[in-house]
Amino acid sequence: MARGAAGEVSGLADSGAAAQADSQEAADVAFGSPRYLACAGLVAEGTVLAVEQAAGAERVTLSAGRYYKGEGAIVFLRDPAVDAPLHQGDLVMVGMSAEGQYPDAVIVGEAEIARERPRIIAALPESRTLTCG
Template identity: 45%
Template sequence: MTAENQGRGADALMAAITGEPLSGEARADAAFMAEHDSAAADLALLREQLGIIGHALAEPPPPVPEPTPVRRPARARRPIFTVALGSLAVAAAGSVLVGMGWLLTQAGGGADSDAGASSADQAATAQASAGTDFGSPHYLACSRLVAEGRATSVERLPGTESLRVTLQLTRYYKPDKGEPELTFDVDQNLVPGLRKGDPVLIGIPQGAREPDFWAVGEGDIAPERAWLTASLPEARELGC
């Protein structure tokens, strides 16, 4: 990145942060406006997470939700989410720190080979420390689909302990968009208490056809949503 482009990126970032009106010259600069619009979109996402913190701290701690989020037996749940209120604040604060770091990197980062090698080293370190837990940057980078929706149909398959669940998907994390409706056959033990109309969050790794993660109910989805949002900027920079 040239010094001119670095300066443009920094100016666009500061304009997005301060919200100052843009001059006619700035609006006529297509490259500047692209940088500004991208920074403004990411800042809006960060402000959403700050709103989550404020709402969580303003309300009394909610009761422990039932049913608990379900993972396949081989996948251990992250201890950080066993305390919903504290973890929500941590995840949202992490969103601010990670997101601001990503914005500053976009505005001032170079493209020479040494910088590329440094970024690769940092990504490898992050993957090693985060592991493959649902919601981590590495999980997102290696996932085929991560999305929220609502159960529009829950039917027991005759003679089995499985349910046929149809989901109307309303929010995609990975990829950015996809089919509005999907149907899965799932062991009822993985989604205890799931009923028609319940909100659901699912994750499907690359190469898999069925979700390896289900969260049912807003109480269980909210902390996972905060973690996912915080991980998205870093996940975009990772390979699988």
């Protein structure tokens, strides 16, 4: 918070406006949207092969059955204190930024993935026309 010349506290309106702008920006880059896909490093679905404990996190290894964006081995970290546990054999869809080890989104179960899949497929062509940033 900034203090003005007379010592008044300013910034409440600014922080509200910033929060609203952040909320709008987040809505613009919602998982599966063209903007999200343009910037994502990986969006794929597959089966959990292994879940291992690693220094305050769980390391999840996924066998991808379908890549929407990206390729290669899929290993990511999850916070067991916050995230619902994954188990070997779970079907998941995962979205990750190019530089992150923690996913932006993990969707679990065929029914949940089936709801996301058409939106992602529909957004892919537009995502290829966008630059990230």
